[in-house]
Amino acid sequence: MDTARPVPASTRAELGELARQRIGDRLFVSVSNREPFVHSRGPDGTIQVRAAVGGLTLALNSAMEAVGGVWVAHGSGDADRESSDAQGRVRVPPGRPAYDLQRVWLTEDENDGYYNGFANQALWPLCHNAYVKPIFREAHWRAYREVNARFAGAVERVIGGRDAIVFIQDYHFALLPSLLRRRCPNAAFLHFWHIPWPLPDILRICPWHAEILDGILGNDVLGFHTPHYAARFRDAASALPGWRCVGACGLEREGRAVRAGAFPISIDFDGISAAAASAECDAAVERLRDRYGLAGKFVVLGLDRIDYTKGVLERLAAVDSLLASHPDLRGKLVFLNAGAPSRTAIPAYRELHSVMDLATARLNARHGTAVSAPAVSIKEHLHFSEVLALYRLADVCVVSSLEDGMNLVAKEFLAARNDERGRLLLSEFTGAAWELPGAECFNPFDTDHLADRLYALRESGDAGQAETMRSLRGHVRAHNIYAWIGSILDAVPPRRRGR
Numbered sequence: 364m365d366t367a368r369p370v371p372a373s374t375r376a377e378l379g380e381l382a383r384q385r386i387g388d389r390l391f392v393s394v395s396n397r398e399p400f401v402h403s404r405g406p407d408g409t410i411q412v413r414a415a416v417g418g419l420t421l422a423l424n425s426a427m428e429a430v431g432g433v434w435v436a437h438g439s440g441d442a443d444r445e446s447s448d449a450q451g452r453v454r455v456p457p458g459r460p461a462y463d464l465q466r467v468w469l470t471e472d473e474n475d476g477y478y479n480g481f482a483n484q485a486l487w488p489l490c491h492n493a494y495v496k497p498i499f500r501e502a503h504w505r506a507y508r509e510v511n512a513r514f515a516g517a518v519e520r521v522i523g524g525r526d527a528i529v530f531i532q533d534y535h536f537a538l539l540p541s542l543l544r545r546r547c548p549n550a551a552f553l554h555f556w557h558i559p560w561p562l563p564d565i566l567r568i569c570p571w572h573a574e575i576l577d578g579i580l581g582n583d584v585l586g587f588h589t590p591h592y593a594a595r596f597r598d599a600a601s602a603l604p605g606w607r608c609v610g611a612c613g614l615e616r617e618g619r620a621v622r623a624g625a626f627p628i629s630i631d632f633d634g635i636s637a638a639a640a641s642a643e644c645d646a647a648v649e650r651l652r653d654r655y656g657l658a659g660k661f662v663v664l665g666l667d668r669i670d671y672t673k674g675v676l677e678r679l680a681a682v683d684s685l686l687a688s689h690p691d692l693r694g695k696l697v698f699l700n701a702g703a704p705s706r707t708a709i710p711a712y713r714e715l716h717s718v719m720d721l722a723t724a725r726l727n728a729r730h731g732t733a734v735s736a737p738a739v740s741i742k743e744h745l746h747f748s749e750v751l752a753l754y755r756l757a758d759v760c761v762v763s764s765l766e767d768g769m770n771l772v773a774k775e776f777l778a779a780r781n782d783e784r785g786r787l788l789l790s791e792f793t794g795a796a797w798e799l800p801g802a803e804c805f806n807p808f809d810t811d812h813l814a815d816r817l818y819a820l821r822e823s824g825d826a827g828q829a830e831t832m833r834s835l836r837g838h839v840r841a842h843n844i845y846a847w848i849g850s851i852l853d854a855v856p857p858r859r860r861g862r
């Protein structure tokens with residue numbers, strides 16, 4: 364809970380040992396919207412399985428491999444049903460099975476209302492400072508309630524009356540904890556909220572904010588990336604009838620306690636560092652350097668899902684401003700703007716694609732030369748070895764989120780830089796900026812200032828680079844994904860009997 368505490372585990376083996384102590388013979392069940400492995404039919408008709416894209420699934424999979432148990436998630440692949448047993452279960456990861464994946468089936472309409480609707484057009488913008496106006500529709504809220512109830516049924520069946528620890532992920536399941544608490548008296552509930560928690564005045568915009576708070580308060584332990592998100596949650600919850608704050612991070616009503624504190628998420632540092640040192644990654648570095656003409660150039664990298672919270676337009680504006688004030692950099696700088704398309708069923712995301720394309724074309728028309736365009740848009744789901752190769756090729760990695768719970772790109776970049784080179788420029792509105800001591804932070808809304816910072820970094824060459832990288836990498840290596848899940852398991856309350 365308290366982030367100053369020593370890490371309770373920092374390797375997979377240590378986490379396995381800690382899990383044996385804390386979980387004992389209880390069943391460990393994690394729940395998320397996105398599943399870690401997706402089965403789909405390839406063009407030749409054969410079934411292929413791939414790991415889902417996204418920080419949450421990658422991080423949680425490392426933890427589940429060490430802890431074991433059952434992961435309940437939406438079965439979204441077009442070959443998921445035929446690749447699971449009659450109950451919707453399959454052992455994963457493929458080739459080295461360590462836990463069960465329990466798929467939950469949703470209709471297109473349900474997914475549209477719950478995921479594209481309430482989760483991503485209401486809660487997502489609400490929790491990210493409402494820079495894009497949240498949309499609240501009764502039908503979306505109804506679908507969200509129904510899907511939360513569907514997952515409650517699925518988790519209850521998985522538990523089957525046993526003693527269990529249920530670990531719920533994210534804003535897709537705000538109602539699940541309270542629903543489950545009534546149905547599963549022998550379970551403890553942990554919930555990690557992977558995105559920011561809104562400021563009080565913004566939370567009140569949501570017509571159903573009291574129901575959401577009430578749902579989340581079904582947990583025993585609730586985790587946020589930073590202490591200030593946790594404090595905002597405690598303030599909002601303690602305004603509900605009967606609830607009051609107790610101690611540093613507790614809430615209480617009629618003798619029932621909820622702990623709401625900071626547990627900053629992380630990555631499998633050693634795993635990523637080793638993958639970045641592999642021959643596969645070396646080959647990707649060569650390939651991408653040639654493909655984008657990076658040799659001898661100053662390479663600025665931005666890499667995210669294409670999402671309006673990530674400050675992708677602000678990054679483009681900063682590079683535009685940099686090249687406008689320093690025309691001598693034309694032909695000497697490449698800005699790689701890499702982003703996987705995401706949530707494209709939602710109009711705000713589709714509009715962002717068009718605006719990005721226009722801004723990129725304008726920038727290249729203004730500052731391009733006959734032989735080179737400064738901004739390169741890479742709009743595809745890259746293989747992880749290519750993501751790591753881009754990190755290795757960057758002189759500067761710019762994380763420009765307007766608001767971001769943590770931002771794991773920042774940590775992955777550090778893990779990939781075994782050469783202790785490169786610079787991380789980090790938006791001050793990320794959990795990573797709060798957590799990483801000594802990181803170079805900036806305000807992404809101030810694009811002219813970002814342009815100046817990029818210029819200064821190019822001028823300063825390698826000065827101080829290795830020292831900063833060594834210190835930042837040391838922090839992430841110690842506070843890795845095993846430490847994250849270990850600190851959450853450390854907070855697991857003792858067994859409850861029909862409370």
Ligand code: F6P
Pocket residue numbers: 397416417418419420533557558705706768
């Ligand atoms: O950052 C919040 C989050 O839900 C993560 O937990 C997840 O990895 C990412 O967004 C991707 O979201 P989606 O599953 O909607 O693609």
